[in-house]
Amino acid sequence: MQTSRGFDTFQRWRRPIEVGFWIALMTLNVIFNSIDARIDHAGRVALWEPWVWETSSALVMLALLPAVIVAERRWPIRFDTWLRNLPLHILLSVLFSLIHVGGMVALRWLAYAAIAGWHYRFGSWWINFGYEYLKDVRSYFLIIGVLMLYRFWWLRQQGEAKLLAEPEEGPPVEPVERPDRFLVRKLGKEFLVNASEIEWLQAAGNYVNLHVRGRDYPLRSTMAGIEARLDPARFLRVHRGYFINLDYLAEIEPLETGDARLRLRDGTTVPCSRRYRAALRERYGQPVAAE
Structure with a gap:
């Protein structure tokens, strides 16, 4: 860029x-x-x-x-x-x-x-x-x-990303390696952001926006493609369009619908759908009651 x-x-x-x-x-x-x-x-x-x-x-x-x-x-x-x-x-x-x-x-x-x-x-x-x-x-x-x-x-x-930026034409590229760092663009130059510093991720068309200290950086990928590149010990999918870094999770607020609202350390809230809430509970050693 x-x-x-x-x-x-x-x-x-x-x-x-x-x-x-x-x-x-x-x-x-x-x-x-x-x-x-x-x-x-x-x-x-x-x-x-x-x-x-x-x-x-x-x-x-x-x-x-x-x-x-x-x-x-x-x-x-x-x-x-x-x-x-x-x-x-x-x-x-x-x-x-x-x-x-x-x-x-x-x-x-x-x-x-x-x-x-x-x-x-x-x-x-x-x-x-x-x-x-x-x-x-x-x-x-x-x-x-x-x-x-x-x-x-x-x-x-x-060249900072906008959350719902217009995607480029053509299919996204889906590398399968699991990097410790992701390449981002800033001030017309390329820099490496530590994967551990990514607080949460959000789908945006053919992009996935990486949220790092209040800023958004886009990767040309789908959520399915980015999932293979994330450390499963640290990152967890909590919604069809969201991943979170568990190191930055501060609070889980249950909702009457069976979904949940996740609050991160910086005060950001991320939705957690009922489908992924069970995996989140199990990650913290809480058994899921049979329905």
């Missing part, structure tokens, strides 16, 4: 482009907000004050940006994780706002003292912090949204 020439060039300049994007975005925000604040406070504040307000805010925001990036990577908001991770990000947004407000007030105090010998007054802390938090929570989740869109674009460019 080859990447475009433009994307290859982007990869060489990736870090300067990423840093430059955020600096440019914050600079434009400072310019527009300073002009807007200058108009709103015309005749009531000095010409330089709105620029100090907005510049101090942007500088602290830029300083906090790496921490937000780390938090978004550590607790991503995806379809399968948003319910668990969204409350955590709301709490982090409060901490984000506290540091942002405290930092910008300190910078403004220094700027006012240096420029005019005045003392900057923030006013009533709780009232003004509530106002600032309403702005900061929007900024926090805007940053999260930009990071999510950037990752989506990056994965598409580097």
Whole structure:
């Protein structure tokens, strides 16, 4: 899977482009907000004050940006994780706002003292912090949204799989060897993923998607073909379209229908049909009662 020439060039300049994007975005925000604040406070504040307000805010925001990036990577908001991770990000947004407000007030105090010998007054802390938090929570989740869109674009460019990607024409190739590693493609290059790191597998037409640490990698194979390549001591078929790695299984939840819902260590749920549930119980030494 080859990447475009433009994307290859982007990869060489990736870090300067990423840093430059955020600096440019914050600079434009400072310019527009300073002009807007200058108009709103015309005749009531000095010409330089709105620029100090907005510049101090942007500088602290830029300083906090790496921490937000780390938090978004550590607790991503995806379809399968948003319910668990969204409350955590709301709490982090409060901490984000506290540091942002405290930092910008300190910078403004220094700027006012240096420029005019005045003392900057923030006013009533709780009232003004509530106002600032309403702005900061929007900024926090805007940053999260930009990071999510950037990752989506990056994965598409580097050839990451989509869960139900359109299969290529022709029958899949069915090798019968049982490898310790599977060949996957990333960033236009080929890498080997340890079979033991595959958490679960899902059928997708002529593909089987390997799920590894929240990412999907496609193999051109059917479920019957991939079954011969998996270690039966580690992997078990639990549904017509699913295999799981038993090392990552955390919980088995029985359902009234006779099926089960399997929860993996990362919180992902995988269906287990009644047909395969008996084999799962036997694997853990639980005899199956005769019906």
